[in-house]
Amino acid sequence: MRIRQAERSATRSFGTRVTAESIPGIRQVPRTGVIFVMHEAAKEGFVYGHPEWANLGQGSPETGDLPGAPPRIKEISIEPARHSYGPVEGALDLRQKVADFYNEVFRKGKKSQYTYKNVSLAGGGRTALTRLAASIDACNIGHFIPDYTAYEELLANFRSFIPIPILLDREQGYRISLETLEKEIAGRGLRLVLLSNPCNPTGQVIQGQELKSWVDLGRENSCTFVFDEFYSRFLYTGEPGEAVSAAEFVEDVETDPVVLVDGLTKNWRYPGWRLSWTLGPSKVIEAIASAGSFLDGGANNPLQAQAHILLDPERAKQESVAISKHFRLKRDFVVNRLKSMGVRLASKPQGAFYVWADLSDLPPSIRKGIDFFRAGLQEKVITVPGVFFDVNPGRRRAHSRFANLCRVSYGPPMESLELGMNALQRVIEKATQ
CATH class of the missing domain: 3.40.640.10 (Type I PLP-dependent aspartate aminotransferase-like (Major domain))
Structure with missing residues (x-):
């Protein structure tokens, strides 16, 4: 009885009841695009390093050895x-x-x-x-x-x-x-x-x-x-x-x-x-x-x-040459595979390691970036819906742009890109049936 009275008192005093979703004085902080998709993917069983998942939402480059690149740092010595x-x-x-x-x-x-x-x-x-x-x-x-x-x-x-x-x-x-x-x-x-x-x-x-x-x-x-x-x-x-x-x-x-x-x-x-x-x-x-x-x-x-x-500077130059050659190959691979599936390029990448992909020509059920993302999770592949890149501080604009776009990363290693492209192919084939 005292607990219920206290709850009613709290509700009268502050206008809201304390729940698992609302803690006094703490606002719900939205997750940024990549963090959101990783969180949602985790609900479907994704963990980093999982051999069956392709993380094409990844915002970081592969970190292993590249052809022609300087050796990776494998040991660190720390002075007291x-x-x-x-x-x-x-x-x-x-x-x-x-x-x-x-x-x-x-x-x-x-x-x-x-x-x-x-x-x-x-x-x-x-x-x-x-x-x-x-x-x-x-x-x-x-x-x-x-x-x-x-x-x-x-x-x-x-x-x-x-x-x-x-x-x-x-x-x-x-x-x-x-x-x-x-x-x-x-x-x-x-x-x-x-x-x-x-x-x-x-x-x-x-x-x-x-x-x-x-x-x-x-x-x-x-x-x-x-x-x-x-x-x-x-x-x-x-x-x-x-x-x-x-x-x-x-x-x-x-x-x-x-x-x-x-x-x-x-x-x-x-x-x-x-x-x-x-x-x-x-x-x-x-x-x-x-x-x-x-x-x-x-x-x-x-x-x-x-x-x-x-x-x-010389080491950095060597790394840059290796990056440019290796990631250009990965870019071309992803671009060509996406085009073969009916995905258009909204912008051909001149830099970074992302494809800004247009889904407008795909079946209606996966034309929106968020639907494409959700369908991809069922095939163990992650992308980032385009709406997250409509930077809208404070949500002052009522409508979001880029609903029919998504970002596909070619940051991961080539074997992961191949896995991911095959998964996206299955997503599109299932939506076409």
Whole structure:
């Protein structure tokens, strides 16, 4: 009796009854696209490493040996001193190593050079981006649609700024002209623009003179560009081994409003290390270090000592060549198999390791990305519905785009891709019967 009275009292006082779905003071945090599909797949028996499952929703590259790539790190030796906390902004020697790497690869011969003061280390890409978001002033910031799913919650949870969507049209190849971008910046009063380059999920790349024009535009319009460059060595447009970075076109590392985020996750194929860096003017680095002091406390200290060898420019070049050759083969394999099944390409990937696939010509029961995903689980294959890439902070827009699209990853090894393509073939054949 007392328990029921207490429940009624609580309901009167707070207007809701405590259940397994609602705990006082805690909101239900939505899962990002990849995390959602992994959670749903787990309900059907998926576990990482399961030989019968193909994870084509995977947001990381294969981590094993590649033909022509440097040997993978298989052992780690930890100095006792590294068991202690490290600086929030990261170990000074590794910060300088990152600066030297960018100076050597992208800024050779330029007067303005990066130093450790322009580098902050963090525990992975999301942590680095969260630090940045916590440091953004009250302003309008632009973001593109479609783009990386995690941007949605990132842009929704920090209320000091207003996220403004910029729609990329399929008819324009999910690209935006410099003239249109300048109008967006001026017309909407944007002080910062966030984007992934190469883009996740479309695979489009801004590089060369076009990228230089973007950097110039930011400088001339007092608008900071934050380039998420985690896929910058997965390129298929030029010679194997090429990389793209806005660092190449920065004139003054202290005054140009350009911030870069990258790390070992994708371009070095060590996602489990959770080690990233942010590169930008020293004032930005000071701000995000302050944010890190209350958000996360700093990156893994022992692993920072091991990362030096990976930032050797020659070793990184060798890895990039291997990545480009190997992932180009996987891209072509997946693209050709999908086309043979009647799946169209919404955008041919120039970079990253995803296919932005159009399901509109498939049978009605699997034309929507979420239905295609659900049907795939029954055949032990995972994809990511396109609606997750309609970055919609705070759910301010009533309707989601990209319902008939999905993202298919060719990050896994080839044998997993073959398994996955065969599974998708069965999904389509069953829906056609």
